[in-house]
Amino acid sequence: MSYTPINHKIIKALTKIVGDSNIFTDQEAIYKYSKDETEDLHYFPDIVLKPKNVKDIAAIMKFCNEHLIPVTPRGGGTGLSGGALPVFGGVVLALERLDKIIEIDERNLQATVEPGVITEEFMDAVADKGLLYPVDPSSKGSCFIGGNIAHGSGGPRVVKYGTIREYVLNLEVVLPNGDIIWTGANTLKYASGYNLTQLMIGSEGTLGIVTKIVLKLVPQPLHNILLMASFPTNEDACAAVSAIFRAGITPSALEFMERKGIEWVIEHDGINFEMNPKAKAFLMIEVDGANMEMLFADCETINQELEHFNCIEVLFADSSAQKEELWKIRRTMAVSVKSNSVYKEEDTVVPRAELPKLIEGIKEIGMLYGFDSVCYGHAGDGNLHINIIKGNMSDEDWKNKLKDGITEIFKLTVKLGGTISGEHGIGLVQKEYMKIKYSEINLNLMRGIKNVFDENNILNPGKIF
Amino acid sequence: MSYTPINHKIIKALTKIVGDSNIFTDQEAIYKYSKDETEDLHYFPDIVLKPKNVKDIAAIMKFCNEHLIPVTPRGGGTGLSGGALPVFGGVVLALERLDKIIEIDERNLQATVEPGVITEEFMDAVADKGLLYPVDPSSKGSCFIGGNIAHGSGGPRVVKYGTIREYVLNLEVVLPNGDIIWTGANTLKYASGYNLTQLMIGSEGTLGIVTKIVLKLVPQPLHNILLMASFPTNEDACAAVSAIFRAGITPSALEFMERKGIEWVIEHDGINFEMNPKAKAFLMIEVDGANMEMLFADCETINQELEHFNCIEVLFADSSAQKEELWKIRRTMAVSVKSNSVYKEEDTVVPRAELPKLIEGIKEIGMLYGFDSVCYGHAGDGNLHINIIKGNMSDEDWKNKLKDGITEIFKLTVKLGGTISGEHGIGLVQKEYMKIKYSEINLNLMRGIKNVFDENNILNPGKIF
Known part of the structure; x- marks a missing residue:
């Protein structure tokens, strides 16, 4: 797939959609959008757009689809797998201006929000009404609910309350060609055709851009x-x-x-x-x-x-x-681990009772490949974050031996009934490991679904598979 | 799409796969498979196959895909939307011999079962170990867990415990071409590419045939x-x-x-x-x-x-x-309502607080179109089963005016934020109403996904859209 290089005419057309003050092309302004929280990776977009509403986004997508311009949607930029990195340049679509809590419906214990709402701000807003929205990743102070949906986020309370998957009822989505749909209904149950809502969750911004979200709420425990x-x-x-x-x-x-x-x-x-x-x-x-x-x-x-x-x-x-x-x-x-050493974080998940075997295996693999690790995570879900520490490892070993070690860790994870990511997603940096868990048949089904939604492969290309 | 008429050679080839005693073609034997619990509909298959394991099913699908023979998978036959009816004839694939509870893993609070396990038998088996599997539709005494997955089943305990969607961790699936995959991992969290497990749930046997199921269990409340x-x-x-x-x-x-x-x-x-x-x-x-x-x-x-x-x-x-x-x-x-009158059951679901408006509207629509109704259902989920009663309505009105009345009911349901089915599915008899809720864009996405899985449209054709 070859994309259209950005030129003056493209910039002019996109400026017309979002307005002068919401398009950025200078290095200084776009620097922030060249990275997320994934180690030390940088990919610069050509353009950063900050649309205000679904109409703008639909117009942007229609234009970019017709002109074969890659678009990478971006939430709070707290991702740990490089999902928001514009690896082919083009447009970063920053959703930070879609930041409204549209409604907290206390009658139905539901809320409607835009994707750029910061998770913690939403939690606080519903707590003020005696309600609980329990999906709180560590980055809750800066991550966006839209990004949480992209990654199927969890957090410490999943163990009792479930992941975001159990709280999203309905989504307004702009498809890669600019069409706008609602994926489902504002209901607690749903048996009306393929569940597009569930398909969007965890799809890492590769199938469509979420522009409104209907969420379930529960009573606040006393x-x-x-x-x-x-x-x-x-x-x-x-x-x-x-x-x-x-x-x-x-x-x-x-x-x-x-x-x-x-x-x-x-x-x-x-x-x-x-x-x-x-x-x-x-x-x-x-x-x-x-x-x-x-x-x-x-x-x-x-x-x-x-x-x-x-x-x-x-x-x-x-x-x-x-x-x-x-x-x-x-x-x-x-953050503390990060500040201490060059590191690489992996997000393994296994059936809960297999955790002792997992952690024992991780340490053995570390001994064999010469790296130390610090582990922590949501043990109640069998979800262990492994921070592999560079420490005294040589740059060459870090570059060459690390991948083999990670491969061994994932092989063990899969052998124990687990998978490569529980909540951080695959994005850019984990996709080479997907084949440890999935056959080409699985991956081809995913590619096929991608192609149904995005036949020109313009939306967040280069991710997952 | 034109399918291959069944001939002697086809029967011989399929007999070779399942054995003499597991293929049925005589009217008497196949009568049971011509109907489910959906009103009084009959569609006769040409052949009923009762395979024993995943290997047989893969061989059947490979053969039927190559020879363009429609295959309709069937669970307990308790469906209320005609999902198991072989509308194009061909093969009914009865899953009743895949009836093993393979493992109840008390360490991980998980179980692995085959699709033909009767829901209540499984519930009893886990209850014996102090555990709860809370997905219990009214038909729990005869429905299969595989069928429950096909329809995203619920039951009365959804309101606290969630639908089957929250209990299925991983699925072994035979694809329409005979390929075998596992859709995910045996884990409580999952962020490793598109969630094929969730896509399978509620897909009404149109994307693949589930052959093994890993389920989450919870502690039995005292x-x-x-x-x-x-x-x-x-x-x-x-x-x-x-x-x-x-x-x-x-x-x-x-x-x-x-x-x-x-x-x-x-x-x-x-x-x-x-x-x-x-x-x-x-x-x-x-x-x-x-x-x-x-x-x-x-x-x-x-x-x-x-x-x-x-x-x-x-x-x-x-x-x-x-x-x-x-x-x-x-x-x-x-069952009681059914025994009293010719009837038509609809499975509306709305946000919970909209129930009073829904039921008021249903009665008004009934007055207008001349039908009575008996309503009951899972009110905690906003899920109302409407039994429209023929009573004294003339056959002509029943035939002609009923659909208009149902259309009005669904329009109201959608207006209230709801959808056409909460747990019974779309199958055959509800598909004409899908356009009330969904745009052609949504339906085309569903058709596209179907095509990725089943390009020859041989698996449960004629359903959902």
């Missing part, structure tokens, strides 16, 4: 308890995870962290957190609900389970401030 | 309380529904029934149930959880809410037997 348990080994902590569920408890969060991750947070963020010298791994466990007594009973059950896995100690967060402090450790871990 | 509330009008009962959620309660079931439906159940099934003469509409409300006190508190909150909607009385089911009796009323309603 109470929660947060505790932090420490263990002598990673395997003990990971094995405790599935035992908690088998005891009949569904926590509202169940996070795993390696000691080194916490050490780096302490160092980087100056957070005060004392660790028992024997503690090598930690579980953050939250339960929520309407009744404190019930939650205390849950915690007792959890405590009993943890004892079977050599748990060293359990810290109860007494106050909101202490809870906030513990969550801060978990939420800032990615 | 207690539940069931109550039945009566109201002077349909609108009062429907308006109470969304008030319960707004009060912060998420019931594990919230069913609406019109008085006439209950009367017919009493008459048809000899069930003993006394109704206050003023009661015109009923809500069955179940709450479940780990703590009886909490559930009593929930019931008190519910009671307070119901009072605002002229609730006449609330009956608490005291014993398991009484609960069973109340559930029997709800579960046998479809």
Whole structure:
């Protein structure tokens, strides 16, 4: 596929659509749009457009489709797989001006928002009405709900509340040719033909541009308890995870962290957190609900389970401030790790009870290929983020041996019934690993679907497959 | 598309695949496969095949694809939209011999089953291990899990636990050309390319034949309380529904029934149930959880809410037997209505708080077009089953005016933010109404996806669009 080089006429036509003040071509303005949070990659677009509404976007897509100009949609730029990088240049379509919460419908427990709404701002807005929108990735302070849909985002509360997949009811989408559709209905159930809503979720901006979103909301739980348990080994902590569920408890969060991750947070963020010298791994466990007594009973059950896995100690967060402090450790871990070393993050997910085998295998593979790693993640979902640390590895080994090591990790993940990404997506940097999990038959089905939506391959080309 | 007429050579080749005892061509044997539970429709296949495993199915599909023979997969035959009817003849692929529960994995709270497992048998098997599989359509005693996936099935517990969409983790699928894939991974989260698992769910057997299913399980709640509330009008009962959620309660079931439906159940099934003469509409409300006190508190909150909607009385089911009796009323309603009159069932779904407008509109449309209706359904999800009763309507009016009336009902449903089917699917009999909800753009996307999977249109042709 060869795309049309950007010229003066193209810029003029696009300016006419979005207006002078919403088109950018100078290096300084477009620098920000050449990267996301994926390691140190840069791909510069020729043009950044900041449309205001669905009409503008439809006009842009129609024009770019007719003129074979690649368009890469962009949300908050917090992606970890390079999904928003314009690898063929062309247009970056920044959705930051579509930032309205259109309606919070308390009668139906639904809300309608634009894709550029920041996740945390939306969570706060619905919390003000006693409601919960529980999809909160670590980047919730800056990521967009549109981007969350593109990646099928999760976050710590998935374990009880489900991913964004269970909260999106209906989507307004601009197709690559500029046509506008609603994918489904504003209903909790849906059996009316192929589920285009679900197909859009996790499609990483390759099938259409989401311009309005109808979301389900749930009642805000009244109470929660947060505790932090420490263990002598990673395997003990990971094995405790599935035992908690088998005891009949569904926590509202169940996070795993390696000691080194916490050490780096302490160092980087100056957070005060004392660790028992024997503690090598930690579980953050939250339960929520309407009744404190019930939650205390849950915690007792959890405590009993943890004892079977050599748990060293359990810290109860007494106050909101202490809870906030513990969550801060978990939420800032990615940034802290990043600030310490060149690294590469992988987002493995396996059936929950296979976590001990996964983490043991990761460390063995690291030994074999000469890299260290810091692991943490949503253990309740079997979702482990692996931060491979360059440390003292030579540049040559980092360049050549790393991929083989990652390949081994993914092979193990797949062998354990898992897959390559639980919530970060495939984007640009993971697509070479897709063949570890998927046959050409699967990939060809995906390519076929892509072609149905985008026969000129102009929308976010070069991603996933 | 013209299909190959069945001849002796074709029968011989298919016999070779499944064996003499698993191919049927005589009228008597195939009669059962000419119909499902959709009104009084009959379409006879030429051949019924009962393969035993994925290998046989792959061989059948490869052969039928090469020879352009239509194949209609069939589960328990309980469908209400004609999805399993072989409208072009050819082969019915009956999945009844793929009936194994392969594994219940208590460590991971997952199970692997074949598509021909009867829903209730699976529910009982996991309940024996203290686990819950909450997707229980009224037909649970005879429907297959494979069919439930084809239709994105729900049932009364969706309101708290979600539809089957939230329980299917991974699918083994035979594609129309005989290729075999797994659609995803055995994980609770998934962000690894287009979600083929979710695409298969609700695709009504038009994209592939599901041959193995990995399902999520949840802990069995320890207690539940069931109550039945009566109201002077349909609108009062429907308006109470969304008030319960707004009060912060998420019931594990919230069913609406019109008085006439209950009367017919009493008459048809000899069930003993006394109704206050003023009661015109009923809500069955179940709450479940780990703590009886909490559930009593929930019931008190519910009671307070119901009072605002002229609730006449609330009956608490005291014993398991009484609960069973109340559930029997709800579960046998479809059959009872059917036995009383020629009827046509529609499966509307709207945002929950729009139910009063929907039911009011249905009755007005009925008056205008001269038909009566009995409504009941999963009110907590906004999902209302409308049984349009022929009663004294002339055959001519039934034939000619009914469709206009149904069209009006669906127009209203769509206007209220809803859609044509919440859980019964589109199949054969609802496809003419799809254009009320969907533009040609949506339908063409669906047709395009169908073509990617099944370029010869041999798998369950004539359905959905």
